[in-house]
Amino acid sequence: MKSESYKVVLLFNANNIYDRQILKGIGDYLKLHNIHWNIYISETLRYDAKTAFHFDCDGIIANFDDPDIEDLLAKETIPIIGVGSSYHDHVSYPNVPYVAADNYAIIESAFNHLCEKGIHQFAFYSIPPTRYCRWAAVREKIFEQILAQKGYQGVIYQGMTTSLDNWQESLDKLSKWLLALPVNTGIIAVNDARAHHILQACDRVGIKIPEQLCLIGIDNEEVINNLSMVSLSTVKQGTEEMGFNAASLLNKQFAKGKISTEPLLIAPKKIIARRSTDYRSIQDPYVIQAMHYIRDYACKGIKVEQVISEMQISRSNLELRFKESLGKTIHCVIHEEKFNRAKYLLIESSLSIQMISEQCGYPSVQYFYFLFKKLYGMTPKDYRNKYAVNKTSS
Known part of the structure; x- marks a missing residue:
């Protein structure tokens, strides 16, 4: 040939x-x-x-x-x-x-993912019109079409075309838009780069993700995810x-x-669900605040007493609120958060299991192995071999 x-x-x-x-x-x-x-x-x-x-x-x-x-x-x-x-x-x-x-399938996948999380209010963060980003305008229109078909209303914000010169101004305007959104709005960002803007703006003004706003991007851009404090859910394109x-x-x-x-x-190939859409329909402001604190500090070895101290209410009161909102104790939620982080690092990073154990707040790798196998029926090494291989081949 x-x-x-x-x-x-x-x-x-x-x-x-x-x-x-x-x-x-x-x-x-x-x-x-x-x-x-x-x-x-x-x-x-x-x-x-x-x-x-x-x-x-x-x-x-x-x-x-x-x-x-x-x-x-x-x-x-x-x-x-x-x-x-x-x-x-x-x-x-x-x-x-x-x-x-297939842009329709991409936006529909992101929308359905947010719906499955219990989201009923939606927003779209796009890019100002330009001939170099024609795909963004297509995705905006599809977002409007899907919401109309499903009987929802949503808002679109295009923001600014960002540069080093206008970066702070852009964040200021984006922050104002985010603060005006109803709590528990699900945001679809036109790509992961724009999703990163939202994560930075939310961190700047104290908006909690995913407790107050839920966010999903598009592309599975690993560089962006590595630069973000909150791991980003995303649509992996085909x-x-x-x-x-x-x-x-x-x-x-x-x-x-x-x-x-x-x-x-x-x-699109699949949704990669990470922390930014780990949304639970929680209305209790104390539980929302406590959940955000636990997500940030669980792997630093916090105990229930520190969560109580941060919320400044009685232990019995907060435990009751957790039971009513989540059906779990505060200790159980801390424990889950540590293991969620461990599973994420086992799949997404090349860190040694010793380092992952340390990063997740376990006093020894042996104890980490013992707890992990007790909970998941396999060792951390077996878990990595099983799911990291599937990740690269999928």
């Missing part, structure tokens, strides 16, 4: 996880089918519109969410496969075979599948195969 001689250009801005995962999907297809394309991609992994580009190649796979790339390829006649956002109507799609992230299908379509074009002109929509 001639595949080894095909010269293929990949036009992406791989400084974000969306493009990187699409590129991974392309690589997965090539490895699976033992295809050896001669691939060009910028050394910076980012297409620069200011750089002159001449296409001496047999085919191109490109991210058409970037209008500069779409403009660059408008008159090219060589085989091109586009990837990018889905749209409301066919006239918005480029005139090339196209693999699209980006690797998008890349896989794009490579398959280009290979079919090389083989002169028939390709559908209909956009191929790829649904």
Whole structure:
């Protein structure tokens, strides 16, 4: 087969996880089918519109969410496969075979996740209109459509396009919007970067997440999650599948195969539920405040007495409130929070089990092993082997 001689250009801005995962999907297809394309991609992994580009190649796979790339390829006649956002109507799609992230399914997944948590009030944090973020406007409209279909009302806030110069002003305005939202509102952020803005603004003005506002992002951007004090629930897109299908379509074009002109929509892969949507429908202000304190300090070795002292009410009173709101004792909630953190670190981090034991406030790794196995029927090591492997393969 001639595949080894095909010269293929990949036009992406791989400084974000969306493009990187699409590129991974392309690589997965090539490895699976033992295809050896001669691939060009910028050394910076980012297409620069200011750089002159001449296409001496047999085919191109490109991210058409970037209008500069779409403009660059408008008159090219060589085989091109586009990837990018889905749209409301066919006239918005480029005139090339196209693999699209299904925005309706993405927003619907985030909405359903919030509903499953008992949320009945909704908001959407977007991006100001720009030709470089056309997908954001699509997601805004879908949010409005879903709420109308379900009989809910919601609010949309686009905020500012942020830079180092206006970052504090942007946070000030975002904070005011968040403070005006009803308690127990579920917020869908248009992507994880915008979700991070909300986490910072909430921390700044003392809004408790998830006790007062619930938040979910889109993309599963690990860099953003690592920088956030509250771990972020997110929609993991089917980006690797998008890349896989794009490579398959280009290979079919090389083989002169028939390709559908209909956009191929790829649904999101799953919801990754983390602390920012660990919402419980709690109305008692003392329990809300105590839960937030426990989430922040459980792994620092706090005892029930310290929670009581922080709330400044009697132990019997707070214990009764916990029983009525959660059906659990304060001690049980502290214990659960420590193990939730341990499970998260076992799956999401490469920290040693000794370090995880210390971070979660256990006096010895042996005691941590004993309690973990008693509760989950397996050791921390077995838990990591089982679920971390599933995480990387899913």
